[in-house]
Amino acid sequence: MAFDLNLSQDQRLIVEAAAALLAESFPLGRLREARQDDLAPLCAFGAFSLSASEEEGGSGFTIVEEALVHTLLGRHLLTTRSLATTVAAAVARSVGEGALATAIASLGRPVCAGLPGAQGILVLDPVPNAAVLVFGDRQLSLVETGAVREQPGLGHSVAVALAGGTGSTLASTDDPARLAAADLLVSCHLLGVAEGARDLAVAYAAMRRQFGKPIGAFQAVKHHAADMAIRAEMLSAQRDMAAIALADRRPDAAFQVAALRRLAPPVALANARACIQLHGGIGFSAEADAHHFVKHAHALSRLGEAASLLDLPSPMAPRQPAAERT
Amino acid sequence: MQLTTTPEDETFRTAARAWLAANVPGERPPREGKAAADFTRAWLRRCQQGGWAGIAWPRQYGGQGLPPQRILIWYEEYVRARAPSVLDGSFVALNHAGPTLIACGSEDQKAFHLPKILSGDALWCQGFSEPDAGSDLASLRTQGVVDGDHLVVNGQKIWSSYSDHADYQELLIRTEPGSRHHKGLSWVICDMRAPGITVRPIRNLAGVSHFAEVFYDDVRIPLSSVVGPLHDGWRVAMTTLGFERKTAAMGLQFELGVRIEDLIALARPRAGTALAERLADLRAEAAALRAMTYRTVLREPVTPSDGSMMRLYFAELAQRIFAAAMDVLGPEALLDGAWSHDYLEAYSETIAGGTAEIQRNIIAERVLGLPRE
Structure with a gap:
């Protein structure tokens, strides 16, 4: 079918396989221990080169499948290195650095996400010998930073370090299509945060009992849960629209991705916040998993900025200007 | 997941765009009353003459029988051409009553009513809500008592949009004596010109009257106007x-x-x-x-x-x-x-x-x- 938003057979298989792998290797409970995610199982899965062609050592899928898988990574609150690795490999490929791309996707060259800050580059989830993918102002640059100094951050699930200075640039791009692909994947992780927070909150509301019944039976709780569901549904529908538009190089691709990237941070944060609220006291504790969603939402939201939506033509523009102005 | 249109889809889009550009009325529709109803009837007639009636209806009932992507294309072109809002006096007929008749109506009901809906000759209104049955719709009390081959209806409906100039009403009433909640209801076609019906328009907070209260005083409705089985109206309404x-x-x-x-x-x-x-x-x-x-x-x-x-x-x-x-x-x-x-x-x-x-x-x-x- 040419016009169909159901997952294809291939897409269903890859989503199911990724979900099984993540449940096995990256349960949320792992975040209670202060250790960094080991991305090796995802590398074995091919998660960092899904949309690279087979000649390039990838799986030959499109950015649509990549978006679906990265949404699942977001749900499991995978380190931002998982996102930076996929994007950095794609950037390297796009500028003809095939060997570097292969090294990145195979984790031979680790990559961390970085943000330009007032005191230097802020490196997220630092690991030794990593290159840093800096999400700049409509610019992606993969740089060597040399030594970094770990800093106190919001918590161990989003570790931060400061890089003293930048060394050589390994690859860099301001190609709008490449930036849009990065914006799409950042948004997918944020969508995953929104979905994961919704599911955690709903499971808790169905289980936790007060006044002799599950708190999820009370309308005040139900209405928060319903809003979480609507926000996640809205964002995932836009994820599909943006991913397909980008994969097909449709004329509205930039618009769809900019809309998605604009919507994603507030949606992720609102769901993460509601997840803490619905957990009550335990939600405020570091022992529950709810707080990690808030911290990931903030970290992901900082990775680049949406293109200016009002400067892009909308696919729903009327054919004639309005006759009445007021 | 794919959103790829075929060349035939694009031909359809071009045809829809051209027809709409030539036929969409330039003026904003009247807000209320007979003028609004007449505007709606004229627009439906025009759509039918142009071959665009019942976009989402099956072909055998006079619709276009279009697949989903064509319906999406039609409505995108429709709104981008600033065609009249779909939420007007035709909304209930085209989107609710008509499809209900198609799904649950008798052959006679379909043959009589469906063509009139598509041509604009019959506008419909909804008669579901009551003063004491809003969100709790299933508590409705308007009653229909079987008397020979008729139902005799007494009671009151409210928020019945465009009922002041509608020809028919989809009316949900309690027909099984002593029944409660969603059991014992029937979905019936009510002729709005039947004796015993009084329509009192209600002015809304925007200053216009497009909805009304409807009162039923011994209104006789033939049993042949019941859609689906008698007392099975809730299922019909949900269909x-x-x-x-x-x-x-x-x-x-x-x-x-x-x-x-x-x-x-x-x-x-x-x-x-x-x-x-x-x-x-x-x-x-x-x-x-x-x-x-x-x-x-x-x-x-x-x-x-x-x-x-x-x-x-x-x-x-x-x-x-x-x-x-x-x-x-x-x-x-x-x-x-x-x-x-x-x-x-x-x-x-x-x-x-x-x-x-x-x-x-x-x-x-x-x-x-x-x-x-």
């Missing part, structure tokens, strides 16, 4: 909800997509940074509403109630967009104009067809599986 949520919603939701574009065009010369940010948010949200509309039509739902998320999102987004319009207008917002009028009308969005509160309960229970209260 067409899916149609309403999908196809009817499409036109309305795309319409909102055009309104935000108009608002941005209106605001551009005068918007400061804060307003521009707000409009960009609304534009992104309207894009997501369109994406939800596509998803609802082109994907198997995870639960039968998935559409309720889109319905509520639409309602609240409409209110946000019109509220922003009032701020774009500034002092002119106090004058009666298209934007200020539609702003006031939009207060109904989170009430009509299921309040936002009921919708949230439905989402929590039927989509998320939380326990009933």
Whole structure:
């Protein structure tokens, strides 16, 4: 079918396989221990080169499948290195650095996400010998930073370090299509945060009992849960629209991705916040998993900025200007 | 997941665009009364003459029998050409009564009523809500007593939109004596000219009367006008909800997509940074509403109630967009104009067809599986 938003057979298989792998290797409970995610199982899965062609050592899928898988990574609150690795490999490929791309996707060259800050580059989830993918102002640059100094951050699930200075640039791009692909994947992780927070909150509301019944039976709780569901549904529908538009190089691709990237941070944060609220006291504790969603939402939201939506033509523009102005 | 149109789809789009450009009335439809009803009838007639009647209806009943992607294309072209709002006096007939007759009606009922709906000769209104049966619709009390081959109806309905000039009403009444809740109801076709019917228009907060109270005083309705089995009206009423949520919603939701574009065009010369940010948010949200509309039509739902998320999102987004319009207008917002009028009308969005509160309960229970209260 040419016009169909159901997952294809291939897409269903890859989503199911990724979900099984993540449940096995990256349960949320792992975040209670202060250790960094080991991305090796995802590398074995091919998660960092899904949309690279087979000649390039990838799986030959499109950015649509990549978006679906990265949404699942977001749900499991995978380190931002998982996102930076996929994007950095794609950037390297796009500028003809095939060997570097292969090294990145195979984790031979680790990559961390970085943000330009007032005191230097802020490196997220630092690991030794990593290159840093800096999400700049409509610019992606993969740089060597040399030594970094770990800093106190919001918590161990989003570790931060400061890089003293930048060394050589390994690859860099301001190609709008490449930036849009990065914006799409950042948004997918944020969508995953929104979905994961919704599911955690709903499971808790169905289980936790007060006044002799599950708190999820009370309308005040139900209405928060319903809003979480609507926000996640809205964002995932836009994820599909943006991913397909980008994969097909449709004329509205930039618009769809900019809309998605604009919507994603507030949606992720609102769901993460509601997840803490619905957990009550335990939600405020570091022992529950709810707080990690808030911290990931903030970290992901900082990775680049949406293109200016009002400067892009909308696919729903009327054919004639309005006759009445007021 | 794919959104690839065929060359035939694009030919269809071109034809729809050309016909709409040549036939969409230039003037804004009258807001109420006979003039509004006449405008609606004339527009339906024109659509039928052009070969565009019943876009989402099956071919055997006079519709176009179009596949989902063509219906999406039609409504996108329809709203972008500024064709009359789909939420007018034809809404119940085309999106509710007609599809209900197609699904549950007798051959005689279909043969008599369906052609009249498509030609604009019969406008319909809804007779579901009552003064004491709003969100709790199943507690309705308007009664139909079997008397020979007729039902004798007594009671009162309310919020019956366009009933002042409608020809027929889809009427949900209690026909089984002593029955309670959703049992013992019947879905009947009520001729609005039958003796014993009194329509009292209600002025809404936007200053117009497009809905009304309807009183029934020994109104005789032939048993042959019962749709589906007698006493099985709840099931009949639920049959067409899916149609309403999908196809009817499409036109309305795309319409909102055009309104935000108009608002941005209106605001551009005068918007400061804060307003521009707000409009960009609304534009992104309207894009997501369109994406939800596509998803609802082109994907198997995870639960039968998935559409309720889109319905509520639409309602609240409409209110946000019109509220922003009032701020774009500034002092002119106090004058009666298209934007200020539609702003006031939009207060109904989170009430009509299921309040936002009921919708949230439905989402929590039927989509998320939380326990009933």
